[in-house]
Amino acid sequence: MSSKTANPVMHSAAWRISLWATLAFAIGTMLVFAMLHRFVANDIQRRSDAWLTGEVEVLGDVADRTPKDRLYGQVVREVAELASREVPDKLRSNNNENDSVFFIQAGDDGTLKLWVGAGDGLPNLAAIRARKFISDVPCDLNVRGFNHPFRVASVRLDDGSHIYLGLSERDELRVLKNLRFRFFCLWLLIVLFGSAIVFFVTRRMLNHVREITEAASRIGQSDLSSRVPTGKRNDEVGHLALTLNHMLDRIESSMHQLHTITESLAHDLRSPLTAIRGKLEIVLSGDLKVEESEPIVSAIDELDRLTEFLNTSLDVAEAKADALRLSLTEVDLDELIRVMIDLYEPCMSEKGLRMNLRSSGPVTVLADAALLHRVISNLLDNELNHLPASCTVSIKLGASEDAATLIVEDDGPGFASEIGLHMFEQRVKGRDSKGHGLGLAFVKAVVRAHGGSVTASNRPEGGALLSISWPRETGEKIEAPHSLTLVNR
Amino acid sequence: MRLLLVEDEPEIQDFLKQPLANAGYEVDAAKDGRSAIQLASGKKYDVLIVDLGLPDQDGIDLILQLRRSGISSPVLILSARRSVDDRVKGLEQGGDDYLTKPFALAELLARLRNLLRRNLNTSEQATRFRVLDLELDFISRRASRGKEVLNLSPQEFVLLTYLCRHAGRVVTRSMLLSEVWGMRIQPNTNVVDVHIYRLRGKVDTEGREPLIRTLRGIGYVLKDR
Numbered sequence: 001m002s003s004k005t006a007n008p009v010m011h012s013a014a015w016r017i018s019l020w021a022t023l024a025f026a027i028g029t030m031l032v033f034a035m036l037h038r039f040v041a042n043d044i045q046r047r048s049d050a051w052l053t054g055e056v057e058v059l060g061d062v063a064d065r066t067p068k069d070r071l072y073g074q075v076v077r078e079v080a081e082l083a084s085r086e087v088p089d090k091l092r093s094n095n096n097e098n099d100s101v102f103f104i105q106a107g108d109d110g111t112l113k114l115w116v117g118a119g120d121g122l123p124n125l126a127a128i129r130a131r132k133f134i135s136d137v138p139c140d141l142n143v144r145g146f147n148h149p150f151r152v153a154s155v156r157l158d159d160g161s162h163i164y165l166g167l168s169e170r171d172e173l174r175v176l177k178n179l180r181f182r183f184f185c186l187w188l189l190i191v192l193f194g195s196a197i198v199f200f201v202t203r204r205m206l207n208h209v210r211e212i213t214e215a216a217s218r219i220g221q222s223d224l225s226s227r228v229p230t231g232k233r234n235d236e237v238g239h240l241a242l243t244l245n246h247m248l249d250r251i252e253s254s255m256h257q258l259h260t261i262t263e264s265l266a267h268d269l270r271s272p273l274t275a276i277r278g279k280l281e282i283v284l285s286g287d288l289k290v291e292e293s294e295p296i297v298s299a300i301d302e303l304d305r306l307t308e309f310l311n312t313s314l315d316v317a318e319a320k321a322d323a324l325r326l327s328l329t330e331v332d333l334d335e336l337i338r339v340m341i342d343l344y345e346p347c348m349s350e351k352g353l354r355m356n357l358r359s360s361g362p363v364t365v366l367a368d369a370a371l372l373h374r375v376i377s378n379l380l381d382n383e384l385n386h387l388p389a390s391c392t393v394s395i396k397l398g399a400s401e402d403a404a405t406l407i408v409e410d411d412g413p414g415f416a417s418e419i420g421l422h423m424f425e426q427r428v429k430g431r432d433s434k435g436h437g438l439g440l441a442f443v444k445a446v447v448r449a450h451g452g453s454v455t456a457s458n459r460p461e462g463g464a465l466l467s468i469s470w471p472r473e474t475g476e477k478i479e480a481p482h483s484l485t486l487v488n489r
Numbered sequence: 490m491r492l493l494l495v496e497d498e499p500e501i502q503d504f505l506k507q508p509l510a511n512a513g514y515e516v517d518a519a520k521d522g523r524s525a526i527q528l529a530s531g532k533k534y535d536v537l538i539v540d541l542g543l544p545d546q547d548g549i550d551l552i553l554q555l556r557r558s559g560i561s562s563p564v565l566i567l568s569a570r571r572s573v574d575d576r577v578k579g580l581e582q583g584g585d586d587y588l589t590k591p592f593a594l595a596e597l598l599a600r601l602r603n604l605l606r607r608n609l610n611t612s613e614q615a616t617r618f619r620v621l622d623l624e625l626d627f628i629s630r631r632a633s634r635g636k637e638v639l640n641l642s643p644q645e646f647v648l649l650t651y652l653c654r655h656a657g658r659v660v661t662r663s664m665l666l667s668e669v670w671g672m673r674i675q676p677n678t679n680v681v682d683v684h685i686y687r688l689r690g691k692v693d694t695e696g697r698e699p700l701i702r703t704l705r706g707i708g709y710v711l712k713d714r
Binding site for chain 2: 278377
């Protein structure tokens with residue numbers, strides 16, 4: 001458990017929710033940015049293509065009209081250089097050399113007739129000749145010696161030569177790179193900010209759920225009157241709290257009803273019992289002969305047994321309905337068992353029975369002391385009433401971190417086979433039993449009301465074995481989610 | 490000793506009055522909370538017996554109300570409830586006592602005496618105790634009859650001490666269980682009887698006057714005269 005509770009935030013639902021939300025959010029915004037980027041890139045290309053086709057046509061026109069004399073080269077070169085200054089998206093560069101635009105007039109036979117641009121134009125022409133151009137659609141061209149591809153448009157002149165106008169994509173790519181960097185920064189910011197918001201909002205929401213869980217776990221068997229906090233919210237969490245409270249209302253009212261019934265039953269029976277017992281006692285305290293007092297004595301005994309039976313059956317009934325009220329205190333089982341042995345030992349040895357205790361020292365449990373006393377005395381009464389002489393009752397008390405184990409075993413005849421699996425049910429008793437058959441039902445009911453368990457069996461070497469496991473932390477029976485365990489402790 | 494009995498059941502009122510009067514109490518009875526308050530504000534009572542299930546109000550509320558109006562006499566609470574609720578436990582810690590129905594008369598009387606003795610604050614811290622020729626020494630934790638030292642186990646010494654403190658009066662099995670062993674249980678076996686039987690074997694030896702007497706159906710008495 002320690003490894004799981006080491007980092008409560010990493011295991012909280014708020015963390016998981018915000019992680020998934022962030023992932024979805026990040027992918028979503030990434031897609032949006034990718035589409036934007038694509039749109040911008042297309043737009044830039046469309047603009048540069050429009051410029052290229054426009055310019056190449058103008059240049060073609062100029063080349064066509066200019067007389068083919070000595071000045072032809074001069075004129076066309078100037079026009080081309082003028083055009084190259086109006087390049088779209090051009091960044092101001094320090095060197096005046098224009099390496100972003102080139103102009104080629106190539107003859108029919110593929111010779112370089114006119115060149116405007118950086119270098120001697122031969123690699124450009126070679127690259128152009130390596131491809132076939134459809135005149136009015138600009139396309140990409142990689143030229144040896146340049147890092148960036150060119151966008152090239154061409155036009156065919158009447159004399160059979162071609163004019164090519166190339167525009168470096170360097171500036172375009174730089175613009176897009178810039179854009180991508182800004183997009184990335186913005187995306188990172190949005191995602192971080194968004195995930196932080198999601199995390200804190202869900203944590204606030206789930207804190208409310210945790211408050212409800214904590215409050216609900218505090219509402220134990222003994223305290224059904226408190227309610228989980230509802231707050232002023234009208235959302236799902238608020239509804240959860242309200243529904244829980246309504247459920248508690250109903251449980252409380254049915255518990256209350258059950259208590260009222262059992263209490264009034266107990267009260268209605270006890271008052272006459274008290275009166276009868278008192279009157280019998282008054283008769284007995286007078287001067288009576290032994291044979292006269294005998295029936296009265298046995299009547300008082302019967303009354304006491306009837307009372308005990310009434311108490312026990314009501315306890316069993318309430319415990320089965322999970323309505324047994326426990327007033328928990330810390331009890332040292334070891335000390336209790338020692339006192340019990342002290343109380344029972346003379347009676348046992350009078351019957352020829354031996355008792356021994358094996359205990360590993362003090363074992364503190366949270367228990368309703370009165371009920372626990374009755375459980376132990378029930379077990380020992382059972383042994384006393386059922387074991388034949390010269391048997392041994394062994395009591396073993398052990399403890400682990402979360403449970404105390406009490407084992408009562410004997411080397412007698414064991415549980416009668418006709419009882420079988422029903423020994424914990426009410427009214428089930430062996431053929432020779434003198435009791436009212438409530439003993440083990442009571443033991444089981446009380447142990448279970450405390451969150452423990454009882455098993456009974458016959459030992460392979462003969463004799464009965466009864467094992468009780470008693471939780472040591474009854475206050476925390478409710479399983480809390482891992483994220484809450486730290487808070488609850 | 491003036492005693493106020495607050496109990497709505499006429500049957501129980503009736504059978505309690507006579508034995509209480511025999512035990513030396515001047516008994517007034519009230520059948521509900523209202524008349525109890527009237528009576529208690531008129532006279533001073535040394536001890537009160539209050540039933541929890543009164544027709545007009547809860548017994549604990551009545552006790553708290555009496556306490557608020559300055560009545561500090563100890564209260565013996567009679568409860569028909571099986572489990573003792575925490576409020577009764579609170580009162581018990583405040584010096585009052587409780588008894589669940591049905592109860593033995595002897596136990597009721599013993600608890601009343603206890604309450605009064607606690608209230609009078611008489612020191613019982615004597616180091617020696619003597620009943621006829623039986624003598625208990627609490628320092629050496631030894632008991633003797635005449636000149637003969639009795640060979641008692643520590644538990645038997647505690648048991649004999651309790652009987653001696655109530656010498657001449659009846660103690661019941663459930664009193665012994667709760668006072669000597671600290672348990673409110675009702676075993677359906679004769680565990681207490683065997684303890685008394687063994688103790689008697691050591692205290693009332695051959696040739697001596699028997700001190701521990703069994704009152705069948707009621708309890709035991711240690712004779713004091």
